[in-house]
Amino acid sequence: MRRKGFDGNFALLAAGQGVSLLGNSVLDLALSMYVLERTGSAAVYGSMLAAAMLPAVLLAPLGGVLADRADRRRLMVWLDVLNGCAVLLTIPFLRGEGGVWAAGALMVVLSVLGAVETPVVQAALPQAVTAGALEYANAVVLQISMLSAMAGPALGGVMFGVFGAAPMLLVCGVCFLATAGLERLIRLKPVEQSPAAGGMLRTFRQDLAASVRLLCREQIALLGLLGLTAALAMLCNGVAGVGAPFLIRTSLALDAGWYGAAGSALGTFGILGSLAAGFLAGKMRGCLHWVLAVMGVFLLPAGAAFLMNARPLVCYGMLVAAFCGMQMCAVVFSVFARSAMQRRVPGQMLGKLMALGAAVETCGQPAGQLVYGVLFDACPAGWVLLLTGFLVLALGLAGRRVLARLGL
Known part of the structure; x- marks a missing residue:
């Protein structure tokens, strides 16, 4: 289309x-x-x-x-x-x-x-x-x-x-x-560049300092968005990245085929999330924090199923449904958050800010995987899922003011 x-x-x-x-x-x-x-x-x-x-x-x-x-x-x-x-x-x-x-x-x-x-x-x-x-x-x-x-x-x-x-x-x-x-064959619109500082190292320092000033003085809302993204990456990638293989293969004792099916479902819902983001373009003003809150809500039934020692296939279905719902919401959030940054940052500084955002998210993922590796070994899975659900829910509600400043 x-x-x-x-x-x-x-x-x-x-x-x-x-x-x-x-x-x-x-x-x-x-x-x-x-x-x-x-x-x-x-x-x-x-x-x-x-x-x-x-x-x-x-x-x-x-x-x-x-x-x-x-x-x-x-x-x-x-x-x-x-x-x-x-x-x-x-x-x-x-x-x-x-x-x-x-x-x-x-x-x-x-x-x-x-x-x-x-x-x-x-x-x-x-x-x-x-x-x-x-x-x-x-x-x-x-x-x-x-x-x-x-x-x-x-x-x-x-x-x-x-x-x-x-x-x-x-x-x-x-x-x-x-x-x-x-x-x-691509032809891009030219972007005005700021003067170089003279020397590669000095220019590198100058550009990084300018990026920090932009975030801390002019675009504080974007700094809040980066913090929100890092916290989300640590919680959601941690619970899903560690929880999916550990709970399916170890806690529920299901074979690799069930884990593969879960991975396919996650990929499908990721694509559905990107389609949903395109459909919702221009319709999310003041609503994006609810997308984050719903991500947390998805985990609550799965946590309850594990706490009640439901049948393995029931727990599996609840867990896959929770992670698929989270995946879909995470993709919607990512599309709108990335677009907000691209829209608000001057073209001559956009590369540095996008790189910083990617680095922050990359750091959040292994940190979350380390934390959740310890949590799933030390605590009942149901409590880990419930706690994470409530934390993500609280994160979404707390991020409402930050997202509102960005028109989200």
């Missing part, structure tokens, strides 16, 4: 994101299967994954500065060219004794490039659409991301079983290079 404010630039940006994200999703599976097949150790793969996540947090501010200082279209093109070349150059090393190290190095390189690419794409989006179409555009980008996350592992699993890791990396490298070709 054609939306006002969408044009060929957005279509190219969305198509490029689709090809790139699908390649990333297939690549993640290929690397994980390759490392596990060669080493037989989940600890080795887990260590590599943890090491690869660090650049996403540590280099996010640098990625934001580059997103604001460089030509965003050219930067997207070169980043995908580098992604493609890194993947293709890794293929010859996979057959040797150092194949595992080559795979680990590739994971780190891709993480470094991704730390720059994420804020660049998010900052470029307002240049590709009109201000009134931001919610629709963010919803479409999220739909593409979720569809890629669902289709990638399924496609990758078949490809890995038939062809092995090397052909999969070849396909992924071509996907990145094809994305670069699409991005070369």
Whole structure:
């Protein structure tokens, strides 16, 4: 369906994101299967994954500065060219004794490039659409991301079983290079840049200081939104990321098929959430805090079912329903929160603020997973779910004033 404010630039940006994200999703599976097949150790793969996540947090501010200082279209093109070349150059090393190290190095390189690419794409989006179409555009980008996350592992699993890791990396490298070709055709509106401070390090410090001043003095509501997002990431990603596998596989003693079905349901409801966000564009003024409150309410029946020691399938159904409802609400909140930031931040500072938001959310996720790992071991699952439900409900109600300042 054609939306006002969408044009060929957005279509190219969305198509490029689709090809790139699908390649990333297939690549993640290929690397994980390759490392596990060669080493037989989940600890080795887990260590590599943890090491690869660090650049996403540590280099996010640098990625934001580059997103604001460089030509965003050219930067997207070169980043995908580098992604493609890194993947293709890794293929010859996979057959040797150092194949595992080559795979680990590739994971780190891709993480470094991704730390720059994420804020660049998010900052470029307002240049590709009109201000009134931001919610629709963010919803479409999220739909593409979720569809890629669902289709990638399924496609990758078949490809890995038939062809092995090397052909999969070849396909992924071509996907990145094809994305670069699409991005070369994008034409973005120019953004006025603030003068550089003279020297890369001084400019980096100047830009970060300007971002802090913007948040603390001019856009205090956005600072509150970042805090709200971090708290939400810690609570919701913690309870779902730890709770879903632990409760389904350990507490309820259900096999992996039930867990896989839950994952498919979550992906489906994530897509439904992005569709709902597009439908609700322009209709959420003064209402977004209720979306957060409802997220907490979804957890309460699941907590009650576990406390009453209901039958395993009853508990499973309540738990999956709770997490699916939360997923749908979280996507709606994400679309409107991201659009509010893109709309209120000046174009020459948008990359830095989007990078900061991504870093804050990334930090909240492992913190929540650590806390909930301890909680689910130490406390009855029902009480953990109920407590989290009430905390998220309270978070939504407490965030009403912050969201109202943003017109949400």
